[in-house]
Structures are given as structure tokens and as C-alpha cells.
Amino acid sequence: MNVALRPAIAPTVPAKAGPVLCVSNLFKSFGTNDVLRGIDLTVAPGIATALIGANGSGKSTALKCLIRLVEPTSGKIELLGRDVLTMNPRDLRRFRSTVGVVWQKHNLVPRLSALTNVIHGVQARTSGPRTWFQSLATAEMRTEALACLDRVGLSDKALERVDSLSGGQQQRVAIARMLMQRPQIILADEPDASLDPQSGEEVMRILSGLARQDGLTLIFISHRMEHTLEFSDHILGLQGGHIVMNRATAQTDATHLRRFFDHQERT
Numbered sequence: 001m002n003v004a005l006r007p008a009i010a011p012t013v014p015a016k017a018g019p020v021l022c023v024s025n026l027f028k029s030f031g032t033n034d035v036l037r038g039i040d041l042t043v044a045p046g047i048a049t050a051l052i053g054a055n056g057s058g059k060s061t062a063l064k065c066l067i068r069l070v071e072p073t074s075g076k077i078e079l080l081g082r083d084v085l086t087m088n089p090r091d092l093r094r095f096r097s098t099v100g101v102v103w104q105k106h107n108l109v110p111r112l113s114a115l116t117n118v119i120h121g122v123q124a125r126t127s128g129p130r131t132w133f134q135s136l137a138t139a140e141m142r143t144e145a146l147a148c149l150d151r152v153g154l155s156d157k158a159l160e161r162v163d164s165l166s167g168g169q170q171q172r173v174a175i176a177r178m179l180m181q182r183p184q185i186i187l188a189d190e191p192d193a194s195l196d197p198q199s200g201e202e203v204m205r206i207l208s209g210l211a212r213q214d215g216l217t218l219i220f221i222s223h224r225m226e227h228t229l230e231f232s233d234h235i236l237g238l239q240g241g242h243i244v245m246n247r248a249t250a251q252t253d254a255t256h257l258r259r260f261f262d263h264q265e266r267t
């Protein structure tokens with residue numbers, strides 16, 4: 001099967017920009033479980049990278065290490081030009097606010113409206129007390145939140161309670177909330193999981209489209225081979241604690257990838 005190629009890199013990305021992410025010799029162990037055993041990788045700006053691998057191969061651990069939601073055992077991580085592992089807690093908190101994260105479980109507040117949930121994304125980019133009251137939202141915030149909801153195709157649901165929306169719509173609200181953060185890079189850990197095939201594909205299409213429109217780097221984990229092929233420019237495969245596959249999506253195809261997944265399942 002031929003690969004459905006994404007169009008050329010967004011024009012907002014400088015042609016000769018250096019890597020947005022540089023990881024060297026990254027190790028992470030949980031007790032005696034050596035999950036990451038010397039990861040080396042670089043990611044160019046403005047492209048979408050899929051991180052693939054078998055269950056338990058360490059994909060989420062690797063993604064979380066990038067912003068120290070999991071503390072690496074050793075190694076070096078340079079993300080957005082910053083040395084992540086030497087940051088003090090205050091700098092780290094500020095730095096995290098520049099990184100948009102989409103999780104499988106989106107942690108929206110169910111009884112609040114989609115709009116209020118999206119406005120909560122402002123918390124991540126502003127300093128001050130973590131407690132935030134909706135009544136303090138400025139007209140500008142509401143306008144921006146509405147625009148973010150519009151970008152995920154949900155402006156007509158702005159005032160509906162999140163728990164009245166479908167799973168796919170809730171994930172789109174979470175993406176709008178992340179946009180409200182004005183991120184410089186997006187990390188997505190299985191944003192298409194727990195959704196029916198159609199909603200999962202819609203979520204991936206919206207996420208990769210937004211990243212492309214804004215010229216943002218996207219790193220996503222997916223267990224769906226067809227999403228890996230359709231929505232990535234580059235593929236990284238994790239196995240046995242190492243990156244064992246590192247190639248442009250254009251240089252692979254479904255047959256090649258299927259062999260990779262099959263191999264993962266046997267080991």
C-alpha cells in the first residue's frame with residue numbers, strides 16, 4: 001500500500017531551523033525495570049512524528065520524560081532550546097506551560113460547559129495562584145476560547161456541559177483547551193484511543209491539521225497503524241528500551257510497518 005503523504009512542511013517554519021528536540025542517552029528505570037536504555041533522537045521543527053511500539057515498550061514514559069512528568073534516570077533532553085533536566089522547579093513549571101499536551105484521558109471538568117473548560121487552558125500560560133474563577137475571565141479570554149472551540153468545530157457546543165458531549169467531542173474540547181495555552185509544541189499520548197474509529201480519525205485529523213496550520217511540531221503516540229501512516233511525517237519505533245526505527249513516513253509503507261508491529265508483538 002502506498003503511503004498517504006502529508007503536504008510539504010508548513011511555510012511558517014524556517015527552512016534551516018535546528019532540531020526542536022534533541023535527546024541523548026536517555027535512561028529511565030522503575031526499580032529494576034529498565035524501560036528506556038539509552039534513547040537518542042532528534043526532531044525537526046514543524047513536522048509530525050509518530051512514536052510507535054508494543055504495549056509497555058516505554059512510549060508514554062519517553063513522552064513524559066520530555067517535560068519531566070516522569071523524572072529520567074539519566075541523559076540529556078534539549079526541548080525548544082532549553083536544557084530540560086537542569087531546570088529548577090519554577091522554571092520547569094513555566095516551561096511546561098509552553099508545551100501543549102493531549103492525553104488519552106482528558107481530565108475535563110464534566111459539569112462545566114465546553115467554553116469554561118477551554119478557558120481553563122489560560123491557567124497553564126498565566127502565573128499567579130492556581131485557583132481560578134470563571135467570573136474573572138475577561139471578554140478577551142472568552143473570545144479566544146470561542147475561537148479555539150471554533151477551530152475544533154465545536155463553537156455551537158460552547159455552552160453545553162461537557163458530560164453531555166460524545167467522547168470524540170470531549171477530546172476536541174481538550175484540544176481546544178490545549179490551544180488556549182498557545183503552545184510552542186504539542187505532545188499527544190494516544191489521543192485517538194478509547195474512541196470509535198470515526199471519532200478517533202476525526203480527532204487525529206483535527207490535531208494534525210491544527211499543528212500544521214500553526215507550524216507546530218507534533219509528537220504523537222498511536223497504536224493505530226493507519227493513523228501513523230496518514231498523520232506523521234516521521235516515525236520512531238521503540239523496542240527493548242531503544243529506538244530501533246527512525247525514518248521518514250514517506251520511506252515506509254503499511255507492509256513494512258505491519259512487519260514492525262508483528263515483530264513487536266512476538267518479542
Ligand SMILES: Nc1ncnc2c1ncn2[C@@H]1O[C@H](COP(=O)(O)OP(=O)(O)OP(=O)(O)O)[C@@H](O)[C@H]1O
Nearest residue numbers: 030033035053054055056057058059060061062223
Ligand atoms: N509510574 C510507574 N511506576 C512503575 N512502573 C511504571 C510506571 N510507569 C510506567 N511503568 C512501567 O514502564 C513500562 C513502560 O510503560 P509505558 O506506559 O511507558 O509503556 P507504553 O509503551 O506507553 O505502553 P502502552 O502502549 O500500553 O500505553 C511498563 O512496564 C510499565 O509498567
